[in-house]
Amino acid sequence: MKTFDHYDAHSLDEALGLLANRCGKARINAGGTDLLGLLKDGVLPRYPELIVNIKTIPGLGYIEEDGERLRIGALARLCELAGSKLLRERYAVLCEAAGAVAGPQIRNVATVGGNLCQDVRCWYYRYPAHLGGTMECARKGRGPCFAIKGDNRYHAILGGRKCFAVCPSDLAVAFAALGGQMTIVSPRGERKIAVGDFYSPLGNGLADDEIVKEIDVAKAFGPGRQRFLKFTVRKPIDFAIVSVAAVTEEKNGVFANARIAIGGVAPGPFRAEKAEEKLIGKKPSEALAAEAAEAAVEGARPLSKNGWKIEVAKALITRVIGS
Amino acid sequence: MSRENIESRNEPVAGEKLIELRVNSQVYVLRVGRGPGELDPAHTLAFTLRETLGLTGTKVSCDKGACGGCTVLREAEAVLSCMLLTIECGGKEITTIEGLKDAKTGALDPLQQSFIDHSAFQCGYCTPGMIMSSKALLTANPSPAEEEIKEALSGNFCRCISQYQVVEAVKAVSGKKG
Numbered sequence A: 001m002k003t004f005d006h007y008d009a010h011s012l013d014e015a016l017g018l019l020a021n022r023c024g025k026a027r028i029n030a031g032g033t034d035l036l037g038l039l040k041d042g043v044l045p046r047y048p049e050l051i052v053n054i055k056t057i058p059g060l061g062y063i064e065e066d067g068e069r070l071r072i073g074a075l076a077r078l079c080e081l082a083g084s085k086l087l088r089e090r091y092a093v094l095c096e097a098a099g100a101v102a103g104p105q106i107r108n109v110a111t112v113g114g115n116l117c118q119d120v121r122c123w124y125y126r127y128p129a130h131l132g133g134t135m136e137c138a139r140k141g142r143g144p145c146f147a148i149k150g151d152n153r154y155h156a157i158l159g160g161r162k163c164f165a166v167c168p169s170d171l172a173v174a175f176a177a178l179g180g181q182m183t184i185v186s187p188r189g190e191r192k193i194a195v196g197d198f199y200s201p202l203g204n205g206l207a208d209d210e211i212v213k214e215i216d217v218a219k220a221f222g223p224g225r226q227r228f229l230k231f232t233v234r235k236p237i238d239f240a241i242v243s244v245a246a247v248t249e250e251k252n253g254v255f256a257n258a259r260i261a262i263g264g265v266a267p268g269p270f271r272a273e274k275a276e277e278k279l280i281g282k283k284p285s286e287a288l289a290a291e292a293a294e295a296a297v298e299g300a301r302p303l304s305k306n307g308w309k310i311e312v313a314k315a316l317i318t319r320v321i322g323s
Numbered sequence B: 001m002s003r004e005n006i007e008s009r010n011e012p013v014a015g016e017k018l019i020e021l022r023v024n025s026q027v028y029v030l031r032v033g034r035g036p037g038e039l040d041p042a043h044t045l046a047f048t049l050r051e052t053l054g055l056t057g058t059k060v061s062c063d064k065g066a067c068g069g070c071t072v073l074r075e076a077e078a079v080l081s082c083m084l085l086t087i088e089c090g091g092k093e094i095t096t097i098e099g100l101k102d103a104k105t106g107a108l109d110p111l112q113q114s115f116i117d118h119s120a121f122q123c124g125y126c127t128p129g130m131i132m133s134s135k136a137l138l139t140a141n142p143s144p145a146e147e148e149i150k151e152a153l154s155g156n157f158c159r160c161i162s163q164y165q166v167v168e169a170v171k172a173v174s175g176k177k178g
């Protein structure tokens, strides 16, 4: 890793000030499990001059429910989410998604904020600079998206444009199904954005001087039934090929509410609204689950080598809804 | 939050800082800087352990957080030393494979002995990481079920297919003290 200056921030204001001063040449480090990989491989078009450690900011690691909201501080660690009794009982989909991330050593340091803000894993984008030079691509602001003509077996089947990398975050999928929103702070104040709206094909919606402070989930309907399923090639080190998070509620034997998000298929978590519509008012059955799965991937436009992801997505949705 | 407040803070200056690194109950004071023997802010804990402190028991294989070879304990939790900045590890107790033996008698930890007894390695490169992950598990949960052992070791890769013997080695010391 090339060198940088380093600073332990002791408050959000202090961290924001450092980011603002360096005009895009400073970068936040939370758990570092994504950032260090990016720095080692020289992936970022602008190598940071300054790393601002935010783990030294006190009071940002909470997981709590106040009245009608679940609130999670950006520094809560994934092991804490996976082990939280509150989440297990009332927000199981989050608990399961956190537990499905990487291996235990990573979950012991990785944070929620870092998980949502992590960079994509496209193998062209991430190609190490020290192995013959970085690959200048659309996402880096120069060049084409190599996935379009290249090996795109793991790339987007929905919503890709200019860049076809998929959002690698498992938590984003769970939060999208729960309707979670992020609180983002900057020298200009605070703003909120739905986790589902945070991602675009060329990157997430974070400006250089912004920090994610909290993610909250409104108790829209009861805990209902929540499930997260993730398909990977080898379990622990692999990112989701496709994942599905579903939050459903049944009343009088029919689906009264349903929210389904699919991961690994698009630049962000993909809300399968057409599948949700299919379910409402109907009795759960395997046939209905298959119908919903079909509706979920309607409009998918695979690249040359990733049509198989449509079948994986359908299988996962059928399992999540049907069982 | 007014901008004035924010900008009046001091910017960091490298070279002024000392990091107190505690490894295997020993304290090392490292000067932050870019000279020889100094702690560059970009040094990973794995690099510092091996290259600065000479504790080469910790192995670096992928250097990307993917293989578990560099696993050490930070306050009894298994973490990847290749994905931590040393400069952020001050004040925390770090335990490496070198720290498992009995400090007075030099006797191996029963877990280490069990790996030997079960031939739970072939080339041995993944072994320090395997042992540290197992140690973290047994400290938190002295009598793990087989599934819990496998889950705890799911972030440790072995190229030589020793995983079966590793699970046996851990099982053999679970339920016992040490």
Ligand SMILES: Cc1cc2nc3c(=O)[nH]c(=O)nc-3n(C[C@@H](O)[C@@H](O)[C@H](O)COP(=O)(O)OP(=O)(O)OC[C@H]3O[C@@H](n4cnc5c(N)ncnc54)[C@H](O)[C@@H]3O)c2cc1C
Pocket: A027, A028, A029, A030, A031, A032, A033, A034, A035, A036, A037, A074, A078, A100, A101, A102, A103, A106, A109, A110, A111, A112, A113, A114, A115, A116, A117, A118, A119, A168, A169, A170, A171, A206, A210, A211, A212, A213, A236, A237, A238, A239, A240, B064, B065, B066, B067
């Ligand atoms: C081998 C391996 C396997 C993995 N498998 C998975 C997986 O299966 N699923 C998955 O979801 N992830 C996976 N990951 C990615 C893993 O890095 C994230 O899951 C982790 O949660 C990132 O959190 P962090 O705190 O370490 O982030 P960091 O590395 O600290 O930060 C990531 C990025 O977000 C920015 N950032 C961090 N916190 C904030 C904040 N509060 N506000 C604004 N910006 C912020 C940083 O500047 C950086 O650019 C894997 C990683 C590895 C190395």
Ligand code: FES
Pocket: B059, B060, B061, B062, B063, B064, B065, B066, B067, B068, B069, B070, B071, B080, B081, B082, B083
């Ligand atoms: S060397 Fe650290 S995980 Fe592979």
Ligand code: FES
Pocket: B120, B121, B122, B123, B124, B125, B126, B127, B157, B158, B159, B160, B161, B162
């Ligand atoms: S014994 Fe060779 S890698 Fe595990």
